[in-house]
Amino acid sequence: xxxxxxxxxxxxxxxxxxxxxLFGVLVLSLPLRLVEGHLPxxxxxxxxVFFWSVYSPDYMPSPSVFIIGxxxxxxxxxxxxxxxxxxxxxxxxxxxxxxxxxxxxxxxxWLGFTLAAVSASLMLWLVMSLMSGxxxxxxxxxxxxxxxxxIYPLFGAAFRELHSRVLLEA
Amino acid sequence: xxxxxxxxxxxxxRKANSRVLLFLLILxxxxxxxxxxxxxxxxxxxxxxxxxxxxxxPILELFSGPIAAVNNAIGYVxxxxxxxxxxxALRDENAELRQWMNEALELRTVVAGYEGLAGYQxxxxxxxxxxxxxxxxxxxxxxxxxxxAGRRQSVESGQAVVDADGMIGRIVNAGANASRVLLxxxxxxxxxxxxxxxxxxxxxxxxxxxxxxxxxIDSPDEIEIRPGQRVLTSGAGxxxxxxxxxxxxxxGNGDITVDLxxxxxxxxxxxxINYSFPAIDDASPLIDGASPAGAAGPESGRAxxxxxxxxx
Numbered sequence: 001x002x003x004x005x006x007x008x009x010x011x012x013x014x015x016x017x018x019x020x021x022l023f024g025v026l027v028l029s030l031p032l033r034l035v036e037g038h039l040p041x042x043x044x045x046x047x048x049v050f051f052w053s054v055y056s057p058d059y060m061p062s063p064s065v066f067i068i069g070x071x072x073x074x075x076x077x078x079x080x081x082x083x084x085x086x087x088x089x090x091x092x093x094x095x096x097x098x099x100x101x102x103x104x105x106x107x108x109x110w111l112g113f114t115l116a117a118v119s120a121s122l123m124l125w126l127v128m129s130l131m132s133g134x135x136x137x138x139x140x141x142x143x144x145x146x147x148x149x150x151i152y153p154l155f156g157a158a159f160r161e162l163h164s165r166v167l168l169e170a
Numbered sequence: 171x172x173x174x175x176x177x178x179x180x181x182x183x184r185k186a187n188s189r190v191l192l193f194l195l196i197l198x199x200x201x202x203x204x205x206x207x208x209x210x211x212x213x214x215x216x217x218x219x220x221x222x223x224x225x226x227x228p229i230l231e232l233f234s235g236p237i238a239a240v241n242n243a244i245g246y247v248x249x250x251x252x253x254x255x256x257x258x259a260l261r262d263e264n265a266e267l268r269q270w271m272n273e274a275l276e277l278r279t280v281v282a283g284y285e286g287l288a289g290y291q292x293x294x295x296x297x298x299x300x301x302x303x304x305x306x307x308x309x310x311x312x313x314x315x316x317x318x319a320g321r322r323q324s325v326e327s328g329q330a331v332v333d334a335d336g337m338i339g340r341i342v343n344a345g346a347n348a349s350r351v352l353l354x355x356x357x358x359x360x361x362x363x364x365x366x367x368x369x370x371x372x373x374x375x376x377x378x379x380x381x382x383x384x385x386x387i388d389s390p391d392e393i394e395i396r397p398g399q400r401v402l403t404s405g406a407g408x409x410x411x412x413x414x415x416x417x418x419x420x421x422g423n424g425d426i427t428v429d430l431x432x433x434x435x436x437x438x439x440x441x442x443i444n445y446s447f448p449a450i451d452d453a454s455p456l457i458d459g460a461s462p463a464g465a466a467g468p469e470s471g472r473a474x475x476x477x478x479x480x481x482x
Contacts, residue, residue, distance in 0.1 A: 023181055026226075026229065026230075026233070027308075028307070028308045028309065029226075029230065029305045029306070029307055029316070029317070030233050030234060030235055030237060030305060030306065030308075031237060031238070031303055031304070031305060031306035032232060032237060032305075032306075033310065033435050036244075036245075036435055037434070037435035040308070040310075041308035060460075061191075062191050062192040062195045063191070063195065065195070066195045066198070066199065069199065070199075070202075071222070073220060074218060074219055074222040075226060075305070075307070076307035076308075076309040076312045076314070077219070077307055077309075077312050077314040077342070077343070077350050077352070078307075078311065078312035079201030079203055079206045079207065080202045080203065080206040080215060080218075081198075081199040081200065081201070081203035081206060082202075082203055084195075084202070085196060085199035085200055085203060087191065088195055088196045088199055089196060090191055090445060091192060092193070092196060095189075095192075100474040123309075127203065127204065128311040128357070131207055132357045132358070134357070134377070136311060136357065136377075136378055137377070137378060137379055140310040140378065141310045141311070144308075144310055144480070
């Protein structure tokens with residue numbers, strides 16, 4: 001392989017987590033309507049941000065997180081900066097607890113993700129309630145977060161494979 | 171697995187990753203959030219939203235076609251199992267509709283007779299713009315859809331959007347080729363409505379739940395609101411035409427909620443109602459001087475409606 005092609009490939013590998021996050025945003029803005037709209041769409045960018053913040057923060061630098069969040073705000077039509085701050089605060093908390101998560105069983109990490117998702121929902125709910133001036137119903141948000149938490153083991157396993165087999169492959 | 175968690179300094183952030191930067195970006199996001207609270211209509215934010223709509227609409231369009239095809243196929247399969255009941259229900263509905271058709275034809279001649287009288291001026295005709303839903307925010311607190319028509323198809327902010335069943339929302343951002351529809355269920359949605367039969371006007375307020383509520387009621391008389399009464403747009407403010415069907419009253423008195431005609435899970439083909447309220451100049455001389463509330467100039471009316479709708 002030529003020097004240039006190799007360089008390009010390395011760049012693509014480095015950007016893969018960011019691209020996955022952007023893909024998650026795209027999924028969130030498509031009319032998926034899973035099971036006639038009964039199944040809420042999981043928030044894949046939260047999984048992506050959490051996973052790479054724990055295992056390899058270099059692949060998920062904060063500007064990437066910011067761009068993912070900002071794009072989600074622009075595409076879903078919510079207030080600008082909402083999802084950006086949710087993802088960035090999640091990254092801030094997770095990277096400070098990184099040493100605890102590393103080397104733990106997947107069940108423990110899953111529990112950590114559950115905590116992260118619940119605190120992210122609380123933050124979302126609080127900010128949106130403050131902004132709209134009424135206490136908003138929590139039901140829908142909890143449903144969507146539950147869907148996100150349930151898919152974590154699946155996506156976590158896939159991302160682990162991707163990370164160790166493709167991204168780190170010399 | 172051994173590699174996981176090792177700092178190999180290989181990703182995008184090998185040069186730029188630091189706690190300081192992360193902290194700085196959190197501050198920037200919070201600043202954005204606070205400023206969008208006070209100036210959601212700021213032209214920079216609007217431009218950014220419209221730019222992103224235009225840039226992503228080809229991608230959304232590419233994906234939304236196959237998604238709709240798959241959803242339709244699933245719909246066919248599940249319809250297949252209830253085809254007999256559906257057939258019976260449709261036949262009953264057809265019989266009822268035929269009666270309505272006869273009544274409507276009769277009424278048409280009566281109305282035509284009245285229209286022939288002197289001094290009658292027809293209300294302006296709304297021109298519908300057809301579009302497909304190519305995006306939908308899967309966000310609990312931000313209910314909106316993206317359609318593939320924009321300023322080039324003369325879609326403008328504030329216009330009403332309807333599907334085959336009834337009104338679904340209003341345009342809040344219009345890009346060149348795509349626009350965003352704020353659904354009636356969004357917490358920011360405010361639509362002036364009237365309740366047929368109760369002779370009452372009000373504001374339909376979204377609450378992120380499936381059923382929006384009528385918050386402010388204005389009526390000269392004691393009002394009697396019963397479940398099953400129709401709710402339609404009132405046209406107050408002069409942006410939406412009067413009489414677009416919205417839904418049925420669900421609970422009388424107390425918390426008045428509306429069961430929407432629109433079924434957002436099925437919404438795919440929509441029409442944007444391009445409606446311009448009659449200007450005061452070419453209005454009938456009958457309302458000269460009297461100037462009822464609805465006949466205010468288009469500009470002031472539009473501004474009122476924007477303020478009431480709290481868009482952005």
